[in-house]
Amino acid sequence: MPELPEVELVKRELAPRVQGRTIEGTDLSEFVNNGHRTGRKTIIKQDIETFKEWVTGASIIKVGRRGKYIYFVLEKNNDIFHLVAHLGMSGAIFAVDNMDDIDNVNFRKHWQVVFHLDDSTLMAYCDIRRFGEMSLAGRLNDFLPFSRMAPEYTDEGSAAYFLDRVKDQKNSNKMIKAVIMDSTVIPGVGNIYASEALYAAGILPTRKCANISAKRLAGLHQEIINVFELSLSKGGSTISDYRGVSGQSGNMQNGFSIYQKKKCGQCGSEVRTKVIATRNTFYCTTCQR
Numbered sequence: 692m693p694e695l696p697e698v699e700l701v702k703r704e705l706a707p708r709v710q711g712r713t714i715e716g717t718d719l720s721e722f723v724n725n726g727h728r729t730g731r732k733t734i735i736k737q738d739i740e741t742f743k744e745w746v747t748g749a750s751i752i753k754v755g756r757r758g759k760y761i762y763f764v765l766e767k768n769n770d771i772f773h774l775v776a777h778l779g780m781s782g783a784i785f786a787v788d789n790m791d792d793i794d795n796v797n798f799r800k801h802w803q804v805v806f807h808l809d810d811s812t813l814m815a816y817c818d819i820r821r822f823g824e825m826s827l828a829g830r831l832n833d834f835l836p837f838s839r840m841a842p843e844y845t846d847e848g849s850a851a852y853f854l855d856r857v858k859d860q861k862n863s864n865k866m867i868k869a870v871i872m873d874s875t876v877i878p879g880v881g882n883i884y885a886s887e888a889l890y891a892a893g894i895l896p897t898r899k900c901a902n903i904s905a906k907r908l909a910g911l912h913q914e915i916i917n918v919f920e921l922s923l924s925k926g927g928s929t930i931s932d933y934r935g936v937s938g939q940s941g942n943m944q945n946g947f948s949i950y951q952k953k954k955c956g957q958c959g960s961e962v963r964t965k966v967i968a969t970r971n972t973f974y975c976t977t978c979q980r
């Protein structure tokens with residue numbers, strides 16, 4: 692699943708291609724249409740006629756990111772509203788002149804929503820497993836996950852907020868790994884970067900929040916920032932399906948310290964794995980306490 696760095700990279704690449712453009716039309720795949728016909732709201736969370744009516748003729752003022760969501764600030768008839776998208780397990784957004792320009796055949800075949808822009812660019816949302824989501828929201832905070840989301844790691848108050856939330860009584864008995872994957876504590880940490888940051892901070896993923904000192908938590912917050920920044924500098928992780936806007940793969944998967952490793956690079960011990968918060972977690976019982 693794309694985590695914060697991968698979504699941030701999509702935003703950075705997409706913005707110059709689509710900002711200032713107007714959406715002239717929208718194509719929806721058979722999957723989306725069939726899903727809606729049978730009441731399943733596949734990908735698009737509004738009624739599809741309403742969705743098309745709103746976005747057609749709207750100008751893209753800005754592309755932004757919040758947590759693992761990418762959003763588009765849209766303007767139409769002097770009204771400002773937002774299209775919020777989540778890439779799900781395996782979604783990708785491409786900006787291309789022609790659908791054949793999407794090199795990866797799986798993505799090309801599994802396009803779900805295509806926006807036609809006024810300079811003939813196609814902004815295509817492709818999703819093989821169809822867990823992605825698109826919603827319209829008036830104000831950004833009308834979108835429920837945003838109304839409860841912690842500050843971004845780049846915001847000044849992030850470290851203090853993080854400490855406060857991890858030390859909140861409702862989290863005291865939970866394992867730290869599950870808590871840092873909660874966007875009300877810090878947004879954008881998924882399974883991969885949770886393992887990496889905890890390893891760098893020397894904290895066992897299974898440790899209960901109540902038993903970690905404020906000093907070590909401050910260190911963990913810094914390590915989360917470090918893994919995000921490292922991944923951004925390497926173009927993100929390409930584990931299964933993540934691709935950049937023009938189809939390129941990232942490099943971060945070659946820079947992991949613990950995720951999917953067999954032996955610890957620091958001490959040589961065998962790397963342990965355990966399912967926490969439904970996802971496989973990698974850690975070293977010698978280097979992490």
Ligand SMILES: [Zn+2]
Binds near residue numbers: 958959
């Ligand atoms: Zn070790």
